[in-house]
Amino acid sequence: MKRIVDFSQFAPMFRCPLCGSSMDANSGRSLICTERGHTFDRSRHGYVNFLTKPVKTGYDAVLFEARSRLIGECQFFEPLHHAIANLISYPKSGQEAFTILDSGCGEGSHLNALCGFDYAGRTATGAGIDLSKDGIVKASRTFKDQMWAVADVARAPFHDRQFDVVLSIFSPSNYAEFHRLLKDDGMLIKVVPRKDYLIELRQFLYTDSPRRTYSNMAAVERFTANVEHSHHVRLRYVKTLDRQAIHWLLQMTPLAWSAPEDRVRLLKEMKSADITVDVDILIGMK
Numbered sequence: 453m454k455r456i457v458d459f460s461q462f463a464p465m466f467r468c469p470l471c472g473s474s475m476d477a478n479s480g481r482s483l484i485c486t487e488r489g490h491t492f493d494r495s496r497h498g499y500v501n502f503l504t505k506p507v508k509t510g511y512d513a514v515l516f517e518a519r520s521r522l523i524g525e526c527q528f529f530e531p532l533h534h535a536i537a538n539l540i541s542y543p544k545s546g547q548e549a550f551t552i553l554d555s556g557c558g559e560g561s562h563l564n565a566l567c568g569f570d571y572a573g574r575t576a577t578g579a580g581i582d583l584s585k586d587g588i589v590k591a592s593r594t595f596k597d598q599m600w601a602v603a604d605v606a607r608a609p610f611h612d613r614q615f616d617v618v619l620s621i622f623s624p625s626n627y628a629e630f631h632r633l634l635k636d637d638g639m640l641i642k643v644v645p646r647k648d649y650l651i652e653l654r655q656f657l658y659t660d661s662p663r664r665t666y667s668n669m670a671a672v673e674r675f676t677a678n679v680e681h682s683h684h685v686r687l688r689y690v691k692t693l694d695r696q697a698i699h700w701l702l703q704m705t706p707l708a709w710s711a712p713e714d715r716v717r718l719l720k721e722m723k724s725a726d727i728t729v730d731v732d733i734l735i736g737m738k
């Protein structure tokens with residue numbers, strides 16, 4: 453049976469990204485702002501597009517398909533999801549459900565996985581936004597329990613203090629907006645790669661290039677400069693990928709796009725490969 457998330461539940465959270473006024477859900481087919489009549493239609497898959505013109509992100513449907521398969525079928529990020537779910541704190545009293553915003557959600561697999569955990573009897577209600585329409589189309593076709601929108605995090609289409617948790621997983625951050633969107637006791641969780649993230653790929657693909665090494669120092673410094681009460685947790689694990697999964701990984705990581713073709717070809721011929729995931733999970737309380 454085809455399900456679509458109960459849109460009316462989310463309608464009061466929205467504000468017009470153009471003029472900042474509240475929005476009416478107009479029987480679920482579109483959102484209309486109450487002040488100026490700016491209108492944003494819902495697609496038949498249920499997402500809303502808040503961009504007035506499309507943005508080229510460099511991330512296309514092929515990438516999102518590969519990422520979806522690697523996360524969904526290979527469980528590539530399962531340990532990461534468990535770690536984040538364990539870190540999430542949510543209001544201990546009050547409403548049954550708490551709210552998570554995934555900023556830069558791509559094709560939605562991270563948010564959907566995180567909304568699937570049992571939080572001591574509480575459920576998480578998820579909203580995902582991304583600049584990439586391809587990502588949001590895929591998310592809204594695949595996951596029917598969350599709310600998806602094509603939107604710019606710099607002009608997020610939500611009122612102030614709507615979310616208990618804001619996630620930013622391998623995605624750019626806008627700290628002023630994150631601060632505005634979080635409830636007063638809200639929590640920001642940002643995931644950035646560490647030096648050993650996909651290290652096998654780096655070292656195999658680049659025999660002599662600065663891309664062989666990586667440091668997240670600048671990203672971590674920006675986080676601590678912008679977020680009060682922060683701490684971080686390191687997570688490192690290794691997954692063995694089969695040939696199909698290696699192909700998906702190569703399709704989804706920008707690391708492979710500009711690599712020498714002969715190295716990419718060699719990697720594609722491998723039957724399996726051990727791949728390291730090494731990340732910092734940065735946590736900030738408002």
Ligand SMILES: [Zn+2]
Nearest residue numbers: 468471485490
């Ligand atoms: Zn408006």
